[in-house]
């Protein structure tokens with residue numbers, strides 16, 4: 001990978017919630033390209049780990065655009081569900097990416113495992129692997145995590161995806177109820193980003 005600081009980057013994602021959160025982490029002086037400029041379909045995520053899918057996406061978008069590209073593969077692991085939905089977090093929201101459906105499914109699956117779950121701490125974590133891929137084939141991937149629990153009711157309209165049901169350890173609010181800057185100060189994505197910040 002080049003030692004030169006990155007001045008422009010393509011963010012390889014068709015998920016607008018994610019795109020916004022990645023863009024918010026990046027320096028304001030950076031020129032950001034996204035699918036609003038290029039309209040490239042996302043690749044099929046054939047990997048079985050966050051690391052594999054993150055690399056697969058960054059490489060794919062870099063080959064398509066011939067630009068330095070950053071991709072995120074992320075999701076939520078719920079311990080009582082044997083770490084599901086994990087890499088399939090987006091799939092649980094169906095073709096139309098409806099997260100009310102995904103959250104209903106989470107509640108249904110947890111109930112199947114334990115009828116009394118609302119009285120218990122259902123531990124979970126968000127995981128994110130960020131990859132920067134350079135057109136010369138070099139890449140760097142870093143992982144970030146945040147531990148927490150599943151709220152027994154959906155709360156808040158901020159963020160995206162599973163934010164309304166995730167309460168980070170040591171907090172009372174779900175990510176959906178938190179101000180974005182508060183979420184970014186502790187979340188999985190910013191955690192991974194801190195480890196690759198030096199390239200910008």
Ligand code: IMP
Nearest residue numbers: 072073074075076089090160161162163
């Ligand atoms: P993928 O990385 O495109 O496979 O999608 C990851 C999925 O994980 C997203 O569609 C969300 O459902 C979920 N996810 C990842 N990060 C977050 C987050 O910060 N908040 C809420 N949901 C998230």
